[in-house]
Amino acid sequence: xxxxxxxxxxxxxxxxxxxxxxxxxxxxxxxxxxxxxxxxxxxxxxxxxxxxxxxxxxxxxxxxxxxxxxxxxxxxxxxxxxxxxxxxxxxxxxxxxxxxxxxxxxxxxxxxxxxxxxxxxxxxxxxxxxxxxxxxxxxxxxxxxxxxxxxxxxxxxxxxxxxxxxxxxxxxxxxxxxxxxxxxxxxxxxxxxxx
Amino acid sequence: xxxxxxxxxxxxxxxxxxxxxxxxxxxxxxxxxxxxxxxxxxxxxxxxxxxxxxxxxxxxxxxxxxxxxxxxxxxxxxxxxxxxxxxxxxxxxxxxxxxxxxxxxxxxxxxxxxxxxxxxxxxxxxxxxxxxxxxxxxxxxxxxxxxxxxxxxxxxxxxxxxxxxxxxxxxxxxxxxx
Numbered sequence: 620x621x622x623x624x625x626x627x628x629x630x631x632x633x634x635x636x637x638x639x640x641x642x643x644x645x646x647x648x649x650x651x652x653x654x655x656x657x658x659x660x661x662x663x664x665x666x667x668x669x670x671x672x673x674x675x676x677x678x679x680x681x682x683x684x685x686x687x688x689x690x691x692x693x694x695x696x697x698x699x700x701x702x703x704x705x706x707x708x709x710x711x712x713x714x715x716x717x718x719x720x721x722x723x724x725x726x727x728x729x730x731x732x733x734x735x736x737x738x739x740x741x742x743x744x745x746x747x748x749x750x751x752x753x754x755x756x757x758x759x760x761x762x763x764x765x766x767x768x769x770x771x772x773x774x775x776x777x778x779x780x781x782x783x784x785x786x787x788x789x790x791x792x793x794x795x796x797x798x799x800x801x802x803x804x805x806x807x808x809x810x811x812x813x814x
Numbered sequence: 815x816x817x818x819x820x821x822x823x824x825x826x827x828x829x830x831x832x833x834x835x836x837x838x839x840x841x842x843x844x845x846x847x848x849x850x851x852x853x854x855x856x857x858x859x860x861x862x863x864x865x866x867x868x869x870x871x872x873x874x875x876x877x878x879x880x881x882x883x884x885x886x887x888x889x890x891x892x893x894x895x896x897x898x899x900x901x902x903x904x905x906x907x908x909x910x911x912x913x914x915x916x917x918x919x920x921x922x923x924x925x926x927x928x929x930x931x932x933x934x935x936x937x938x939x940x941x942x943x944x945x946x947x948x949x950x951x952x953x954x955x956x957x958x959x960x961x962x963x964x965x966x967x968x969x970x971x972x973x974x975x976x977x978x979x980x981x982x983x984x985x986x987x988x989x990x991x992x
Contacts, residue, residue: 622886623886626898627898627899627902628898628902662902662905663898663901663902663905665905668946670901671897671898671901728894753892753893753894753988754892754894754895755892756889756890756891756892756895757886757889758886758895759891759892759894759895759898761894763894781990782990783940784987784988784989784990785989785990785991785992786989786990787992791933792933792936792937792984792985793937793984793985793987793988793989793990794937794940794941794985794987795893795896795897795937795940795941795985795986795987796893796987798944
């Protein structure tokens, strides 16, 4: 087996126990309890600034799920009970909507399973595995999720986020997608509200 | 600059410029194509579930075998993997007083475009600039390699990450569709 170094995000946390506990509760909601959940406790967060996971005001909108510290394995991915409307947008993108609250979770890099296991102990429903298209390289296997106010917000923000990847005369090569930032704060919700 | 050790055979160094504002792509807003073909699916209701599962298991085993055979520096890094590495490189560079973040682009086998390294570095630079203007960085071209081209990240003079790219790819991210 090739030596796969620890993934810098999966293998470390900010060390704040309250943040770690919060992410662990979300881990239990989104996995069978065996995965690694990175959101508020990620080292990628910088207090007071918009980052990949959170806004400068502290709203934690995005999360990653890993199976192990090397991000080299897959684990089943579950969606909280209320998010009963599951839409596969592409081979690896899923939007789960809660018909009561209207909130929507967008998942990237989900791998389809031919048969789904029963719900996890918290009643979350399995939708596939982490490490689908765009995140299937050993060392980077994960699923990326964001909680949106509703489906329309999801669609609007994702279109905006992906604009830098579209090649045009003014943009001759595909850039990195935008991170969600304070400009679109109205469209996202704090993932910790699901606990 | 003593951070650039002799082992880096650099052909050209582009000074890193400090810019305060991200240059936004002026792409025309168009509907993301994948939004158009959404549909509901329930896999537990699929027929031939057992047969599908056996195919799935066989694919998983094949994939594990590939993982053990393929060196990681010959496995192209995806968009988000590169973004994660760049974020950590910025964070770790800021922890070291006076340190530079150095990115060295190297062409791989079968890559002949003279502008490819520059395009790749530009893409990565645009991402770095989103993380603030206080970062000191250097972009450089290195010697050609066998196999996949790459961008190497050096933090405080130490090799921190190797980010391989698909052959002739202009960057780590796939082109979106208008």
